[in-house]
Amino acid sequence: MLTESEHKPREARQYDRNKCIRCQKEIEIGEFTWHTEIEGVKEFCSRKCYQKYETKLEELRQQWKGKSFEEFLNVVYPNNWWRSLWKRDRKNINLVDLTNFDLRGDLDVSDFGNGHDSVRTEIILNGNPNLGKIVDRKGPEKWNKTKIIISRPQEYLDYWYPINGTCVRENESKQTNNFGKRREEIGELDISHQQLTGELDLSDFVRLTNLDCRGNQLTSLNLSNCSQLTNLAFSDNYPH
Ligand SMILES: [Zn+2]
Numbered sequence: 001m002l003t004e005s006e007h008k009p010r011e012a013r014q015y016d017r018n019k020c021i022r023c024q025k026e027i028e029i030g031e032f033t034w035h036t037e038i039e040g041v042k043e044f045c046s047r048k049c050y051q052k053y054e055t056k057l058e059e060l061r062q063q064w065k066g067k068s069f070e071e072f073l074n075v076v077y078p079n080n081w082w083r084s085l086w087k088r089d090r091k092n093i094n095l096v097d098l099t100n101f102d103l104r105g106d107l108d109v110s111d112f113g114n115g116h117d118s119v120r121t122e123i124i125l126n127g128n129p130n131l132g133k134i135v136d137r138k139g140p141e142k143w144n145k146t147k148i149i150i151s152r153p154q155e156y157l158d159y160w161y162p163i164n165g166t167c168v169r170e171n172e173s174k175q176t177n178n179f180g181k182r183r184e185e186i187g188e189l190d191i192s193h194q195q196l197t198g199e200l201d202l203s204d205f206v207r208l209t210n211l212d213c214r215g216n217q218l219t220s221l222n223l224s225n226c227s228q229l230t231n232l233a234f235s236d237n238y239p240h
Contacts (some may be wrong), residue, residue, distance in 0.1 A: 018043070020043065020044050020045035020046075020049055021043060021044055021049075021053060021094070021095055022044060022049045022050075022052060022053040023045060023049050025045045025049075027043060027045055056085075057097060057099075060076060060101070061100060061101055061102075064076070064101060064103065065101065065102050066102055066103075066104065067103060067104070068103060068104055068105040069103045069104070069105050069106065069107040069108075069131070070105060070106070070108065072101070072103055073107075073108075077090060077093065077096060079111055090111040090112045090113075090114075090121075091111060091112065091113065091114040091119065092119055093112065093113075093119075093121055094119065094120070094121060094122065095121070095122050095123075095124070096112065096121060096122070096123045096124070097124045098123065098124055098125055098126075098127075098128060099124050099125075099126045099127050100126065100127035100128075101127065101128060102127060102128060102129070102130065103128050103130070103131070104128075104130035104131070104132070105130070105131075105132050106132040106133045106134070106135055107123075107125075107131060107132070107133070107134050107135065108135045108136075108137070109121075109123060109134060109135070109136050109146045109148075110135070110136050110137040110138050110142075112145070112146050113142075113145035113146045113147075114138065114142060114145055119145070120144070120145050120146070120147055121145065121146050121147070122147045122149055123146065123147065123148050123149065124149045124150075124151070125148060125149065125150050125155075125159075126149075126150055126151055126152050126155060127152075127155075129155070129158075131159060133168075134148060149195055150194075151194075151195045151196055151197045152196075152197065152198065153196045153197070153198055153199065153200040153201070153218070154200075154201060156191070156194060156196055157202075161178070161183055161186070163183065163204065165182075166179075166180045166181055166182055167179055167180060167181050167182075167183075167186070172189075172190045172191070173190040173192075173212070175188070175190075176188045176189070176190045183204040183205050183206075184204060184205070184206050184207060185207060186205055186207060186208065187207055187208065187209045187210065188208075188209065188210040188211075189202075189205060189208060189210070189211050189212070189213075190212045191211075191212070191213050191216070192212045192213060192214040192215050192216070192233070193214070193215035193216070194216060195216065195217070196213070196216040196217065196218055197216070197217040197218070197219075198217075198218065198219055199218070199219060199220045199221075199222070200213065200218050200220070200221050200222070201221075201222040202221065202222060202223055202225075202226055203222055203224065203225045204225070205225070205226060206225050206226065206227075206228075207228060208223075208226040208228060208229050209228050209229060209230050209231065210229075210230070210231040210232075211223075211226075211229060211231065211232050211233070212233040213233065213234055213237070214233050214234065214235050214236050214237070215235075215236045215237070216236075216237050217237060217238060218234070218237045219237075221234070
């Protein structure tokens with residue numbers, strides 16, 4: 001009988017990230033692939049596969065617009081692979097693309113990306129302005145198995161640093177924790193490596209002294225109200 005550690009790697013390889021998101025065909029290193037909005041998250045073996053996937057997503061968007069995350073996930077991403085459209089259960093799915101689905105309510109990510117060591121579920125949440133709370137019953141240790149991506153800068157800020165509330169993001173870096181602070185109370189902001197793309201407007205962050213936004217794809221910054229800013233780290237922002 002195999003021990004847990006002996007059969008893990010083989011299972012894990014089955015869900016490797018360099019497989020086509022739609023058909024699971026292996027993609028050779030250096031082979032030309034198709035990506036969409038967010039670089040490195042969606043990868044398809046061919047243009048045909050990519051188009052089929054996009055068509056399916058568009059159908060689902062029409063069908064589910066305005067419904068709750070809970071209802072949607074129970075039907076489209078059920079927790080058993082044989083009922084799943086993608087033939088994966090939640091713990092073994094790499095990507096949940098909810099771009100522009102306009103779903104509402106809380107999003108429970110507890111069961112995603114909780115399988116083998118190499119499986120991480122990336123959940124793209126652009127275009128869901130009525131998103132409530134993101135909940136993970138399995139606690140902080142599991143968070144590295146689920147990556148939440150909101151790549152549109154203003155939507156990112158509106159979720160993690162809500163305009164009429166307080167910051168819901170905990171321990172953004174070793175040095176920085178703004179949890180519970182309002183935008184205007186924040187002195188140090190670390191939003192590095194968050195896959196942010198486009199223009200970033202920090203007008204409401206009027207007390208900002210240190211800003212780290214390295215490693216994104218930002219094209220411009222609005223810092224016109226940030227008169228106290230003394231440190232700005234903006235390297236590695238390559239628009240694609
Ligand atoms: Zn494919």
